[in-house]
Amino acid sequence: MxxxxxxxxxxxxxxxxxxxxxxxxxxxxxxxxxxxxxxxxxxxxxxxxxxxxxxxxxxxxxxxxxxxxxxxxxxxxxxxxxxxxxxxxxxxxxxxxxxxxSRTPESTVELGTIARTFRELRDDDRELLSLVAWEGLDHAQIAMVMGVSRNAVRIRLHRARKRFSQALTSAGVIAHHFAMESA
Amino acid sequence: MNELQQIARVNDKDLAGQASGAGARALLAAIVAEEPVPEPRRRPVKRFVLAAAVTAVLAAVAVIGPSIVNGRGTATSYANSAIEVWQEGGQWKGRIKDPFANPAEFEEAFRAVGVDVKLELLPSSPRWVGQIFGGGSVPTERMGTSNFSVDQEPAGCALTSPDCTLLLSFPIDSAGQHLKVGRPAKPGEAYEDHPMATAKGRSLDGYRVDEKTVGEVLPEIEKRGLKVVYQIIDPNSNGQGYGVDPNKQSTPVGDDWVVWEAEEAQLGVVRLIVTDRRYDKNPVYGGPRDDVVKD
Structure with missing residues (x-):
């Protein structure tokens, strides 16, 4: 009712x-x-x-x-x-x-490569990194969204960052790791 | 603002006022107009039982009109010496018979049945042999790789044995996917995954290299009969993460250089991640390794 x-x-x-x-x-x-x-x-x-x-x-x-x-x-x-x-x-x-x-985000060649590399990540890696960068969530909040422990989030996030960094390096982006921590 | 925020289609702050827009208000009104009756719980167990019935229906559909199923009027099964592809239970199945086959053979089989999936069997450390370790959606496509699975048949068999096959399963409507699956590396082949070498069961099991000097760790690595390659990194100024400059990799590494972690590079070879000087924080972990890795 x-x-x-x-x-x-x-x-x-x-x-x-x-x-x-x-x-x-x-x-x-x-x-x-x-x-x-x-x-x-x-x-x-x-x-x-x-x-x-x-x-x-x-x-x-x-x-x-x-x-x-x-x-x-x-x-x-x-x-x-x-x-x-x-x-x-x-x-x-x-x-x-x-x-x-219909809005067109500003873009550069480097951002295009970063965006492509990001899309090619494993789904779970991309989701974790997105929850930090886009939703600004911390470990405890991500744990709640994903229904896993905080410690699991910390470890998976670390691995996701590492794989993203490796993928960027392979893609020729000599960019440094991003400040992917929430604000 | 970092690069990841810049590639986002929208930021939340751009959406101020959306909640009071016509669409948002209409949706809210439509939702609360209905009684909040809970849906019958979906029970996964039941769904498996149902799957058998669904399979029968889908099989019938496949027989009546393959063009409906894959949209191209092509075959619904195909086999060559590397892989056998067919439909079963609403999924594509692919039995990889030869993980060392020429990639063109996998491509040929998927093309023959009209499946837009790129499969690569790549040399990997034992950690990822027989498993999906990378890939993803090809840009602009929407499906992810989380619906792809790989099983060894018989379970736990050694992929180097001819009787051991890999069974790949994925949804029929998958498109634009790229899948990297680990296979055993041949001698001298570099691993395409980058697993940590200091974890349990790996080459440097039980030995910590982080924050030691190259000169300190080399004797232990040699004692284990392993060879060494280096990756020279540039730590970020905030101590979180690092970059790798491909042009700097041939710089000779000195015994006083600092090691931050070791990865499996290929069979019998570890890759030390190093810098020419000491930094306050381990750039691989953004701080002490103990904060991240629980051995």
Whole structure:
């Protein structure tokens, strides 16, 4: 049963986290249509599981976790466009998000090589490095998003950085390791 | 702002105000208009049982119209002396019969069935033999490598034996993928992975090289019958990480140089990661090795 309290709480969490979840998804989805689907499905899942939605700052991390799984399902083609929240609402979302995809980020040859090398990393390495660089998460927060221990995050992150650095070296980027720590 | 932030499509700060946009509001309204009824729990065990039924359906589809399945009207199975490829249970399966085969043979088989996947069997340290150790999506493509798996058949067999094969599985709709799988290295072949040599079970098991000088570690390495190559690194000024200048690698390394870690380079050869002077922090780990590696 949906209660007024549940609705109010969900609306508050939605307002609080929408831009960050949108950012997470847009940075990882190749097309705006996919991004709209994943954002819609992430929040639809959160609504269905409102009782499990944590309070405070942890809500955002929990939603990153849901978005991460939704994205993985979407990539596997298992999600079959579950537009249970209504076609029209996603259509409007499509328009908003398409606008984000029409922007052209500044680019240089070196950034292009870095971007390509980054895309060629193993999925789990890329996700860890992204959570640090893009979402600005620390080890404990990543542990919560990924459902693993802090220590596991630290070790995997170290290895991911090492592999990224090696891949950059192979790609001819004499760039130094990036300051991939969160701010 | 670092380079990774610069390659991001958007930054969160660019998204201010999106939550009050028409699309975001419409989505919220549509979601809360429904009852928050939990979905029936997906039980993985049940899904495996279901998979058998799904397999039968997919097999039927494959027979009726291979063009529906792979979109190119090409064969749904193919075999040459290196690999055998077929569909099973909604997946592509590839039995690698000869991990040392010419890569063109793998390419030929995948092309014949219309699969856009590049498979490389590369010499690796024992750590990654028979496993996927690298690769990823070719730029602009969307699927990741996490849905690819490799199993040894029979389980745990030695890949150098002709009876030992590798079974590769991946989703039928995979495209634009590049996969690096480890195979045993031939004598003199460099490993394509870069595993730490000081971990348990590796060449320098039980011996720490970090923060010692080259002169200190060489006797132990020689005692173990190993040869040495060097990678000369340039630590970052903040102590986190390092760069490698390919043009500097032929500089002669002195006994007083500092070693930060050792990697397996090839069979019987370790690669020491070195600098010409001491730094406050181990650049490989951004601090003490003990903070990162638990032996």
């Amino acid at each position: 949906s209660t007024q309290a549940q609705t109010l709480r969900f609306e508050a969490v939605y307002a609080e986290t929408y831009e960050q979840i949108l950012g997470y998804v847009v940075r990882r989805c190749p097309s705006s249509e996919d991004a709209a689907d994943v954002v819609a499905e992430t929040y639809a899942t959160a609504w269905r599981r409102i009782d499990a939605l944590p309070h405070g700052e942890e809500a955002r991390l929990w939603l990153y976790g849901v978005a991460r799984k939704t994205l993985a399902n979407h990539r596997r083609g298992q999600a079959r466009r579950q537009r249970r929240s209504g076609e029209s609402s996603v259509a409007e979302l499509d328009v908003d998000i398409a606008d984000l995809y």
